[in-house]
Amino acid sequence: xxFVLTILKLSAxxxxxxxxxxxxxxxxxxxxYPESKTFEHKFNTDDGQLWYGKGTYKIKKKKLFLSFxxxxxxxxxxxxITKIYDxxxxxxxxxxxxxxxxxxxxxxxIKFKEEYFYGDFxxxxxxxxxxxxxxxxxxxxxxxIQGSLINIELTRISELSVLKITAFDIYNNYHFESNFERILxxxxxxxxxxxxxxxxxxxxxxFIMEK
Numbered sequence: 335x336x337f338v339l340t341i342l343k344l345s346a347x348x349x350x351x352x353x354x355x356x357x358x359x360x361x362x363x364x365x366x367y368p369e370s371k372t373f374e375h376k377f378n379t380d381d382g383q384l385w386y387g388k389g390t391y392k393i394k395k396k397k398l399f400l401s402f403x404x405x406x407x408x409x410x411x412x413x414x415i416t417k418i419y420d421x422x423x424x425x426x427x428x429x430x431x432x433x434x435x436x437x438x439x440x441x442x443x444i445k446f447k448e449e450y451f452y453g454d455f456x457x458x459x460x461x462x463x464x465x466x467x468x469x470x471x472x473x474x475x476x477x478x479i480q481g482s483l484i485n486i487e488l489t490r491i492s493e494l495s496v497l498k499i500t501a502f503d504i505y506n507n508y509h510f511e512s513n514f515e516r517i518l519x520x521x522x523x524x525x526x527x528x529x530x531x532x533x534x535x536x537x538x539x540x541f542i543m544e545k
Contacts, residue, residue: 352525353543364400364518364525364541366391373400375511383481387511398518398525406510412502414478415486420495428488429461429496432477436503445476467491481507 348369354362362379371392377385389403412435432442432453440458444451446466453460469471473488479501488494519526523543 351544353544355540355542362539362541375400375402383507383509385511387510393520396520398520400516400518402511402514402516405512406508409480409502409508412500414498414500415484416496416498416500417489417494418496418498419490419493421493423495424492425495426464428462428464428491428494430462430499431496432458432460432499434502434504434505435500442477442499442504446473464491479504481509 348367350366350368352364352366359380361376363376365374365376367373371390373391374384377486379385386409387402387405389401389405391398391401392482430442430444430451430453431440432444433440434442435510441453441462441542442451442458444460444462445464449466451460451462462475467488473491474485475488475497477484477486477499479499480503486497488497516527518541525541526538527541528538
């Protein structure tokens, strides 16, 4: 009877959130979307890292079967690097715009060799004197997007006016969970898993449904 009631609850709500118990120092949650039979898993650690997965699920014999798909595709598809050239109005400064589509804001930094260049407080634009690239053919600058190091080659530096970097949730350090199956056990308003997220006594972790 308890399991039947749980199934009815799963069908009636738009989103069900299960949070790992005893997780004051981090956040580990499963988001179930009954209408589409899809889910998301978000495990945020206290050092700023995010394990993220998404896919489809099915329920069978008191088990929740989570089929993780390509969890990074939609996020990575938002990443864009655009170079704007102006051969007529050449400037001595390269402007770098770093736009986070999740935060709807511009901010960030660029690294060249061992020097960091940070965005302006007002508009987030990074300004790099082109003199930094003197006598270097096609210099390479670096930045981080979603925890991954990105190398960007700058060609035709004298004509390059603006370097525009656009991405979703730039500053979260992502670890994508993709293309595997995870099975959790149902018990009333909670889930149990064989994973040992941040536990020392190797007991099964419980996820409690948020009210």
